[in-house]
Amino acid sequence: MKLDALLTSAGINIGLCVFFISLYSVVRKQPSNLYVYFGRSTLTQERKKSNDSFKIGRILPTPAWILEAWGPTEDEILASVGLDAVVFLRMIVFSIRIFSIAFLICMFGVLPLNYYGQEMTHNRMARESLEVFTIVNVKEGSQWLWFHCLALHIISFSACTLLYFEYQRISKLRLDHVIACPPKLSHFTILVRSIPRLEDMPRDDAIKVFFITYHGMSYLSHQRIYQSGAFHKFMTNAEKLCRKFVPLRALSFNFKRIPAINRCGLCGGTSRSYDLHDNAFDIEERRTPLSCSGSGQREEEIHDPTGAISRSGRKKSACCKVLYFTIWNVFFVNVLSASVIHQLMFISQPKDIPFVLARTLPGQATFFITYVLTSGWTSLCAELVQCFSLTYNLLQKHVFRKKADDPNKVPTFPYHTEVPRVLLFGLLGFTCSILAPLILPFLMVYFSLGYLVYRNQMLNVYRTKYESGGQLWPVVHNTTIFSLVLAQIIALGVFGLKKSTVASGFMIPLVIFTLLFHEYCRKRFLPIFKKFSAQALVEMDRQDEMSGKMEEIHKLLQSAYCQTATIHEDELVDGCSREDN
Incomplete structure (x- = not known):
């Protein structure tokens, strides 16, 4: 691929980005799109519906949204959106x-050395192949x-230093979040599986004998929960259906029998007449709970729950799975698909993995740069426009003539897809920094644009439905360490292919240092994200006892987790729980 072709591709994507940003700056001003672009702000009553009178400013693109997204401080975002949003933004920061450090070193140091690495006659810059x-x-x-x-070495040491301070800062934020979190019933509850019969x-x-015997000092009561499965899904769908028909009860009908005056046009017979009767049953009263002791299930049919116990736990699990799939599918498959022989070598001779990656990765740099342009720049700008939500809103209001402003349909931020996307681009930056430095300017634009876009979306569009207390940061840290080690192993293979044994030898201590740093961080900070200090928990318990909240909490615990047909997944919370100690 020639440099001018890359610039052409960049120009096309820049044009698309300008179009999406301009479109967003216009459609966000329209009162009919309030719930599309300000769903969260509307729910929190931070923004009221504007006047429907026409103004010329509504159809003119303006950069006002950039200033609004840039304005709030980190403390304000923490107070309004939550710790998970702060962790995500800290990842981008x-x-x-x-990559600012990598950009300065590689663009002004490594790139010229690569360009003049061979004694050759260079073409006009625009016609140069990207391999040079x-x-x-x-x-x-x-x-x-x-x-x-x-x-x-400089990039790796800088990354480890920044990672350490970020881990330290986020750990402190998590501890402050735990201490400041108001008492919840989940703080005094644990889920226990596989109790012997x-x-x-x-x-x-x-169950009672088991807890009294082994946990007598901390046992208060227990509730049995069941895997409701398809029945729970059926009841949830039934509730949604009932909500649609409840407004019909407010309509007035003539309950007398009215003879039909219209006749069927096909057979000439009179149509049947019906009596209209009032719906006497009350929906709220007819909801029958699944009794915790007599649910109708046989004893042998009750199984322990097996799937995540909270929404945040499920999202974190999905995030890890999407991350593994994305890294393998986008990075390794594309790198190794350059040659079938290389794929066979990768499988049959694992010791040659660094050399296989070293041979193929520089040649795939063009694909990764194009991937950053399309899946990075353009996708971010399309995220601003919210194409699906905007289309759905327009169809509901102007085609089906229905009210689309439903607060319950305001989405939550998709951490399980956006975190893997950002981490993938970080992996591309680390692995290609010294091999193909030309990718770094495109990554810098992506992360800078992403910082503004994600701040805007978190503050205005997405609502906070759950809070994990920063549980995503260990995933970010581990993936970054993996990216660093992978970049170092690939560089080891490249230096070996280039017959630079001394440079290869200096890479081995760097890999060891990175792994030792990871082990230190794992022992120093990771326990904070799994368990909490006994000192903080005891102080919180004492404060609850002195304020008289403990007795009220104990009373609520007796029936809080009694499984009913109307229980929602939103009630399964995670985050700051005191039961870990």
Whole structure:
């Protein structure tokens, strides 16, 4: 691929970005799109519906949304959106900082060395092949490879330093979040699975004996929950259907029998007459709970729950799965698909993995740069417009003539898809920094634009439906360490192919240092994201006892988790729980 072709592709995507941003700055001003672009603000009563009178400013693109997104401080975002949003934005800030360092080193140091790595006559800059800007253009045994090795060392040490301070800061925010979190019933509750059965006594009695025997000092009561499965889904759908018909009860009907005056046009017979009777049953009163002790299930049919116990736990699990799939599908498959022989070598000879990646990765740099343009720049700007929600809103209001402003349909931020996307671009930046530095300017634009776009969406569009207390940061840290180690292993293979044994030798201590740093952080900070200190929990319990809240909490616990047909997934909470200690 030639440089002018890359610039053409960049120009097309820049044009699309300008179009989406301009379109967004116009459609966000229309009162009919209030719930599309200000769903969260409307729910929190931060923004009221504007006057429907026409104004010329509504059809003119303006950058006002940029100033609104840039304005709030981190503390304001923490107070209004939550800790998860702060962690996500800190991930982008970390990416901006580390790739700013990589940009300065690689664009002004590594890139010229790659360009003049061979004694050759260069074409006009616009007609140059992109391979001359990669490490492939450096001749074997070149002394300039020392600078590539030094550049990767500087990037790795800078990344570890920034990661340490970010981990430290977010850990403190999580501790403050736990202490400041108001008492919840989930703080005093744990989910226990696989309690042994006793054949000579009922199940409830066996559970009570088990807790009294092994946890007598902390046991208050227990509630049995069941896997409702398809029945729970059926009841949820039935509730939604009932909500649609409840407004019909407010309509007035003539309850007398009215003879039909219209006749069927086909057979000439009179149509049947019907009596209209009032719907006497009350929906709220007819909801029958699933009894905790007599649900109608046989004893042998009751199984322990197996799937996440909270929405945040399910989202974190989905985030990890999407991350694994994305890294494998976008990075490894594309790198190894350059040659079938390379794929076979990757499978049959694992010791040659660094050399296989070193041979193929520089040649795939063009694809990754294009991927950043399309899946990065353009997708971010399309995220602003909310194409699906905007189309749905227009169809509901102007085609079907229905009210689409439903507060319950305001979406939550999709951490499980956006976190893997950002981490994938970070992996591309680390692995290509010294091999193909031309990707770094495009990544810098992506992270800078993403910082503004995501701040705007979190503050205005998405609502906060659950809070995990920053549980996503360990995923970010682990993936960043993996990206660093992968970049170092690939560089080790590249230096080996270029016959620079000394540079290869200096990469081994760097890999060891990165892994040791990861182990230190895992022991130093990770326990904070799994368990809480006994000191903080005891102080919180004392405060509750002194304020008289503990007795009220104990009373509510007796029936709080009694499973009913109307229980919602939103009630399964996660975050600051005191039961871990």
